[in-house]
Amino acid sequence: MGTFMPASPPQTLYVQIRRDELRRLQDERDQLRQQVAQLNQLLQQAKALSQ
Template identity: 80%
Template sequence: MGTLMPATPTQTLYVSVRRDELRQLKDERDQLRQQVAHLNQLLEQARLQGKPASL
């Protein structure tokens, strides 16, 4: 049996983000989601055609 460690209380981290920074992060997130969707589509097409996927 291992040594039991006492549970530590949960800590919360607060971060300030300006509105323009939040908008930029959301835009980047949306762009990355579109890129992932496109890459998934290319992989699916390659898989259906029986070709090895190359990036």
């Protein structure tokens, strides 16, 4: 049998982010969500046309 290590308690990592960085990331997230919605719509249309 191999060496057995006891589980260590979970650790929390704290990071700092500037407001402008947060805004940029939120904008990027919103753009990606819109892209996913558009691609899903195109996929549904392609499925409907192929039937």
